Amino acid sequence: MNLERKARVLIAKPGLDGHDRGVKIIARAYRDAGFEVIYTGVHQTPEQIVNAAIQEDVDLVGLSCLSGAHLYLFSEVMRQLRERGADDITVIGGGIIPKEDVPKLREAGMKEVFLPGTSLAQIITWTRENIKLK
Amino acid sequence: MFTVKTLDQVRKEMEKWLVEIRKVLNHSQTRPESSTVSNLDIKLIYTPEDIKDLDFKTNIGYPGLYPFTRGVQATGYRGRLWTLRMFSGFGTASDTNHRWQQLLKYGETGLSTAFDFPTLMGYDSDSLRAHAEVGKCGVVIDTLADMEVLTKGIPLDQASTSMTINPPASVLWAMYLMAAKKQGVGWEKVNGTIQNDMLKEFIAQKTFMCPPEPSIRLISDTIEFGTKHVPRWNTVSISGYHIREAGATAVQELAFTLANGIAYVQDVINRKKMDVDAFAPRLSFFFNSHIDFFEEIAKFRVARRMWAKIMKQRFKAKNPRSWWLRFHTQTAGCSLTAQQPFNNVIRTTTEALAAVLGGTQSLHTNSLDEVLALPSDFAVNIALRTQQVIAEEIGVINTIDPLAGSYFVETLTNEIEEKAWEYIEKIDKMGGMLAAIERGFPQLEIANSAYKFQQQLDSGEKVMIGVNKYRSSEETLIETLKVDEGVEAEQVKRLKEIRRVRDNRKVKQELANLRAACQSNQNVMPYVIQAVGEYATEQEICDVYREVFGEYRDPGFF
Numbered sequence: 001m002n003l004e005r006k007a008r009v010l011i012a013k014p015g016l017d018g019h020d021r022g023v024k025i026i027a028r029a030y031r032d033a034g035f036e037v038i039y040t041g042v043h044q045t046p047e048q049i050v051n052a053a054i055q056e057d058v059d060l061v062g063l064s065c066l067s068g069a070h071l072y073l074f075s076e077v078m079r080q081l082r083e084r085g086a087d088d089i090t091v092i093g094g095g096i097i098p099k100e101d102v103p104k105l106r107e108a109g110m111k112e113v114f115l116p117g118t119s120l121a122q123i124i125t126w127t128r129e130n131i132k133l134k
Numbered sequence: 135m136f137t138v139k140t141l142d143q144v145r146k147e148m149e150k151w152l153v154e155i156r157k158v159l160n161h162s163q164t165r166p167e168s169s170t171v172s173n174l175d176i177k178l179i180y181t182p183e184d185i186k187d188l189d190f191k192t193n194i195g196y197p198g199l200y201p202f203t204r205g206v207q208a209t210g211y212r213g214r215l216w217t218l219r220m221f222s223g224f225g226t227a228s229d230t231n232h233r234w235q236q237l238l239k240y241g242e243t244g245l246s247t248a249f250d251f252p253t254l255m256g257y258d259s260d261s262l263r264a265h266a267e268v269g270k271c272g273v274v275i276d277t278l279a280d281m282e283v284l285t286k287g288i289p290l291d292q293a294s295t296s297m298t299i300n301p302p303a304s305v306l307w308a309m310y311l312m313a314a315k316k317q318g319v320g321w322e323k324v325n326g327t328i329q330n331d332m333l334k335e336f337i338a339q340k341t342f343m344c345p346p347e348p349s350i351r352l353i354s355d356t357i358e359f360g361t362k363h364v365p366r367w368n369t370v371s372i373s374g375y376h377i378r379e380a381g382a383t384a385v386q387e388l389a390f391t392l393a394n395g396i397a398y399v400q401d402v403i404n405r406k407k408m409d410v411d412a413f414a415p416r417l418s419f420f421f422n423s424h425i426d427f428f429e430e431i432a433k434f435r436v437a438r439r440m441w442a443k444i445m446k447q448r449f450k451a452k453n454p455r456s457w458w459l460r461f462h463t464q465t466a467g468c469s470l471t472a473q474q475p476f477n478n479v480i481r482t483t484t485e486a487l488a489a490v491l492g493g494t495q496s497l498h499t500n501s502l503d504e505v506l507a508l509p510s511d512f513a514v515n516i517a518l519r520t521q522q523v524i525a526e527e528i529g530v531i532n533t534i535d536p537l538a539g540s541y542f543v544e545t546l547t548n549e550i551e552e553k554a555w556e557y558i559e560k561i562d563k564m565g566g567m568l569a570a571i572e573r574g575f576p577q578l579e580i581a582n583s584a585y586k587f588q589q590q591l592d593s594g595e596k597v598m599i600g601v602n603k604y605r606s607s608e609e610t611l612i613e614t615l616k617v618d619e620g621v622e623a624e625q626v627k628r629l630k631e632i633r634r635v636r637d638n639r640k641v642k643q644e645l646a647n648l649r650a651a652c653q654s655n656q657n658v659m660p661y662v663i664q665a666v667g668e669y670a671t672e673q674e675i676c677d678v679y680r681e682v683f684g685e686y687r688d689p690g691f692f
Contacts, residue, residue: 017267018340020380025381025581027692029588069251096506098614
């Protein structure tokens with residue numbers, strides 16, 4: 001990466017969903033691509049995620065949800081980020097998310113939602129092109 | 135297995151064959167190397183040479199006899215077919231009861247419960263943590279009243295019910311036992327399984343509540359209680375399924391599952407001072423049937439052989455029933471694709487076939503839409519019919535363990551065994567599975583395999599049709615099940631009503647009794663049953679566990 005400092009990425013699992021295979025692969029892919037990665041572990045509340053994002057001063061938050069609760073959980077993360085003036089952080093997401101929910105998540109402020117079948121390279125490339133370093 | 139003369143002849147013929155194929159190989163597109171989905175190398179051909187050291191009696195033998203490579207039942211599927219058991223649950227207890235009745239009508243022979251995330255994690259429907267998850271991934275159960283609705287019209291002295299429940303297993307089991315009691319069914323007749331396998335939660339599935347040590351204590355309590363009072367119940371289902379879904383290889387799935395089994399057996403012996411033969415016959419297992427056909431068959435066969443050795447040699451069990459590895463199988467959810475979802479029927483069919491050829495006792499076949507949502511009635515019907523076709527049309531159940539003696543299958547069986555023992559020895563050296571989990575060993579091994587597989591997919595080295603090969607630009611639209619958004623509000627209302635009408639003084643007393651039992655060495659089960667009987671909620675009981683035992687936080691190894 002042609003950056004002064006490493007971009008910092010927070011990878012997070014909101015809600016009660018424990019499916020962490022995908023999210024850990026993503027975390028590792030970011031690490032291998034030269035990003036600084038913080039992974040929250042499973043079972044985080046939106047508040048815990050927003051706290052971590054602000055404290056760790058990250059450039060990007062990646063959310064993963066496979067339980068069907070993504071609309072509420074992702075939107076709640078976005079709402080709290082806004083509320084705390086941290087909505088300059090780029091937020092993306094992935095998981096078992098029906099296509100028709102993607103516009104709703106964008107409307108809530110998410111920059112991109114990656115659906116099953118996306119390659120790691122696509123996600124890394126997208127991030128390099130779209131991340132805003134603070 | 136073969137005479138020296140035969141083997142000499144085999145080698146000579148092999149030389150001739152090699153000469154022939156070299157001519158062809160030089161000009162053809164034949165792939166020089168091949169491996170299983172778990173990256174075990176596979177040769178172009180196997181011969182008697184590969185199994186020359188095999189001893190029929192000690193390695194293969196007969197079904198129903200040690201070491202059970204060919205099955206635990208002497209009569210195979212002719213004596214008793216596997217249980218057709220479809221994992222299902224969504225919405226309210228009443229919604230799921232209807233689905234169960236439907237599945238029984240379609241010919242399913244065992245019940246299996248999928249709970250929603252709040253229930254799996256020990257939260258009530260009105261907990262802040264439960265919001266937007268109620269009834270989504272499974273059925274919501276807050277109190278005994280819900281369990282009564284769930285089991286309504288199902289004769290609990292005849293049905294066999296499996297419950298995929300882990301940290302709150304003692305609570306849901308207590309509710310089931312109380313529901314049976316209310317039906318007038320004695321516990322000596324109640325038959326089913328609670329998953330109750332916490333070690334694989336820390337390793338893979340990640341529904342955890344309390345730290346590992348007290349989690350194991352609760353499991354040993356249930357095993358002890360079941361042995362004494364519910365003799366037909368499987369109090370633990372030692373599960374490789376989730377380990378595999380998390381990305382493990384076949385060898386890792388097998389090795390970590392057996393190592394978890396060793397940890398449970400050891401804990402009951404140490405903590406409860408019970409004789410191994412008193413409880414070991416009720417231990418059950420649960421494996422994944424993944425996409426690599428022969429690798430899976432070999433894995434199932436060798437799982438039985440390894441567990442038999444563990445129980446006989448390591449734990450000195452004398453009852454042959456203690457040597458049995460009985461298992462349920464689910465086809466691999468992670469092998470299914472959101473793209474071109476109808477292809478999932480084919481994947482599930484071959485995986486189910488592998489499970490049957492591997493001698494499973496019970497089987498769930500995934501529905502074609504399970505990668506998108508909870509299965510629709512249409513999709514679940516095909517999934518069940520898949521099992522019925524295998525059972526009743528294609529003839530594979532006619533003879534027991536039909537692949538025994540195959541040069542290839544026996545070789546693969548031996549290779550998987552050898553590699554799995556290496557893992558078990560390594561875990562033993564670390565001080566057992568609890569110590570291994572503490573240092574993140576199985577977690578990282580699985581994460582490595584999962585990452586490697588994703589890279590192999592991205593590079594095209596491994597193939598998933600519709601994902602990285604034969605992609606289609608057209609999207610297949612299928613109608614999926616939508617859980618009614620009103621479920622949460624309805625359930626919260628119901629829960630509040632129960633809290634209002636029950637005897638809250640009694641609930642408080644029973645919870646205090648349970649707290650005291652948790653703080654001492656007493657078995658918690660009688661106290662949980664008492665509390666549940668007074669309609670204490672799941673979370674009220676789990677909060678006692680959390681308060682006394684503490685909460686586990688995901689260390690987030692990746």
